[in-house]
Amino acid sequence: MKISFVLNGNKVECEIEKNERLLYTLREKFSIKSVKEGCAIGECGTCTVLIDNEPHYSCLTLSSKVNGHDVKTVEFLNSKNGLHPLQEAFIKEGAVQCGYCTPGMLLTAYSLLIKEKNPDINKIKEAISGNLCRCTGYKQIVDAIKAAHSNKNWDIIPKKQEIEVLKKKKEDILKALTENKGYKVIAGGTDLLVKERKEERKYNYIELSNIDDLNMIKEEGDRILIGATVTHTDLNKNEIINKKAKSLAIACGTIGSPQIRNMGTIGGNLVNASPAADSIPPLLIHDAICVLESLGRIKEIPLSDFIVAPYKTSIEENELLSCIKITGLYGYEEGYEKVAKRASLAIARLSVAWAIKEKNGIFEDVRLSIGSCTPMPFRPKDMENFLKGKKREESVIKEAVSMVLKGIIEKSGMRPSYRYKLPVLDGLITKILRG
Numbered sequence: 423m424k425i426s427f428v429l430n431g432n433k434v435e436c437e438i439e440k441n442e443r444l445l446y447t448l449r450e451k452f453s454i455k456s457v458k459e460g461c462a463i464g465e466c467g468t469c470t471v472l473i474d475n476e477p478h479y480s481c482l483t484l485s486s487k488v489n490g491h492d493v494k495t496v497e498f499l500n501s502k503n504g505l506h507p508l509q510e511a512f513i514k515e516g517a518v519q520c521g522y523c524t525p526g527m528l529l530t531a532y533s534l535l536i537k538e539k540n541p542d543i544n545k546i547k548e549a550i551s552g553n554l555c556r557c558t559g560y561k562q563i564v565d566a567i568k569a570a571h572s573n574k575n576w577d578i579i580p581k582k583q584e585i586e587v588l589k590k591k592k593e594d595i596l597k598a599l600t601e602n603k604g605y606k607v608i609a610g611g612t613d614l615l616v617k618e619r620k621e622e623r624k625y626n627y628i629e630l631s632n633i634d635d636l637n638m639i640k641e642e643g644d645r646i647l648i649g650a651t652v653t654h655t656d657l658n659k660n661e662i663i664n665k666k667a668k669s670l671a672i673a674c675g676t677i678g679s680p681q682i683r684n685m686g687t688i689g690g691n692l693v694n695a696s697p698a699a700d701s702i703p704p705l706l707i708h709d710a711i712c713v714l715e716s717l718g719r720i721k722e723i724p725l726s727d728f729i730v731a732p733y734k735t736s737i738e739e740n741e742l743l744s745c746i747k748i749t750g751l752y753g754y755e756e757g758y759e760k761v762a763k764r765a766s767l768a769i770a771r772l773s774v775a776w777a778i779k780e781k782n783g784i785f786e787d788v789r790l791s792i793g794s795c796t797p798m799p800f801r802p803k804d805m806e807n808f809l810k811g812k813k814r815e816e817s818v819i820k821e822a823v824s825m826v827l828k829g830i831i832e833k834s835g836m837r838p839s840y841r842y843k844l845p846v847l848d849g850l851i852t853k854i855l856r857g
């Protein structure tokens with residue numbers, strides 16, 4: 423297959439092989455050796471490139487995906503006579519030792535600084551949270567990024583090079599799914615390409631990039647429609663989701679790292695069906711419905727029935743998850759709590775999505791959903807019903823929490839991890855119900 427894209431400001435073309443990854447294309451076909459393979463599974467950031475000015479891991483990006491897009495590597499920064507002020511700041515602040523992480527760090531920093539003129543320290547830390555440095559230490563790197571912003575002597579907004587993007591239609595995908603038995607749909611690739619790597623095999627893929635029908639968020643009556651290829655970054659930032667499904671916006675903002683959130687999609691998160699998937703608990707409290715399409719047929723299934731076992735859904739081989747419909751909640755307090763081993767790049771050990779409507783100290787409606795505890799995330803409906811119309815007071819909260827904990831043990835027995843998880847869950851739900 424031939425692809426064309428903009429590389430560091432120049433239009434380029436090349437032939438790629440089946441399942442070729444961008445990391446390989448850049449190193450072997452364009453001799454760009456600043457893009458390096460560290461972990462190859464999306465955890466270190468040494469392979470970071472900018473696609474349309476946003477950081478992505480090139481080790482988990484199919485090269486076909488950048489067809490028609492803008493790709494930048496660190497060479498872009500010093501393409502104009504000498505070092506870029508950001509590079510100079512890294513040297514001045516002592517933010518480079520072995521240099522292995524440096525190209526990726528510079529690119530993520532550059533992406534932040536072209537969007538935010540004066541980011542605070544937390545924003546800088548968040549932006550580089552998908553790039554590991556194992557020798558310099560982060561303080562100097564953060565200081566360098568902070569210092570670079572104050573140097574006004576650089577081209578802040580890069581000019582856009584136009585290149586034709588070949589748009590596909592949903593119908594093309596449905597047809598391909600019918601005609602190509604055994605092919606897998608690939609969206610962001612953050613689950614599939616890790617799996618492919620671990621299994622040392624090559625799947626046949628049908629790609630979901632550049633399909634507008636699948637990449638939208640819109641309202642239809644009291645429902646919100648979310649296209650399956652919407653990324654976690656877009657959900658985290660979207661105005662409708664922040665207003666009417668806040669727990670989903672928060673949950674998507676906790677997934678992986680900025681690079682993983684720019685690549686991973688909500689559809690992929692659901693079809694992968696991990697018990698720890700962050701989008702599932704919030705979607706459950708919003709009564710999510712999965713829209714499954716095959717040629718000439720559309721099916722709607724509640725998310726609670728779509729996931730049938732850990733890592734298993736009821737989707738059929740010729741079906742595409744095209745959209746997720748959720749109910750927007752009005753007048754609720756809403757949130758998402760994730761317990762994990764560290765702040766970034768961490769899978770939930772326990773998670774709770776919640777939405778509470780209360781009037782004059784009385785619970786009108788309580789929605790709760792628990793992830794990463796039982797084989798599948800679930801809503802404790804008996805507790806939700808129990809709380810309806812009850813006063814927000816300690817004895818009621820205590821009884822509600824004990825109903826949840828008892829229900830979990832009845833569902834899945836006393837697992838070894840429950841010695842740790844149940845007391846944590848007790849504390850979390852108590853805190854949430856107390857408000």
Ligand SMILES: Cc1cc2nc3c(=O)[nH]c(=O)nc-3n(C[C@H](O)[C@H](O)[C@H](O)COP(=O)(O)OP(=O)(O)OC[C@H]3O[C@@H](n4cnc5c(N)ncnc54)[C@H](O)[C@@H]3O)c2cc1C
Nearest residue numbers: 609610611612613614678686687689690691693699700743
């Ligand atoms: C380093 C790292 C950190 C991560 N951290 C988190 C985390 O904190 N929380 C979390 O929940 N997940 C995490 N993940 C997992 C992953 O990023 C998410 O599950 C992501 O949402 C998957 O989406 P994707 O588009 O990349 O899926 P893909 O890898 O493209 O696909 C995943 C599965 O879904 C299928 N699929 C995708 N889209 C469709 C569709 N529209 N219709 C039918 N089938 C489809 C594919 O065939 C495949 O079986 C992490 C992954 C990595 C590598």
Ligand code: FES
Nearest residue numbers: 460461462467481
């Ligand atoms: S090589 Fe480690 S994230 Fe890509």
Ligand code: FES
Nearest residue numbers: 519520523555556
């Ligand atoms: S400078 Fe050595 S890993 Fe960051």
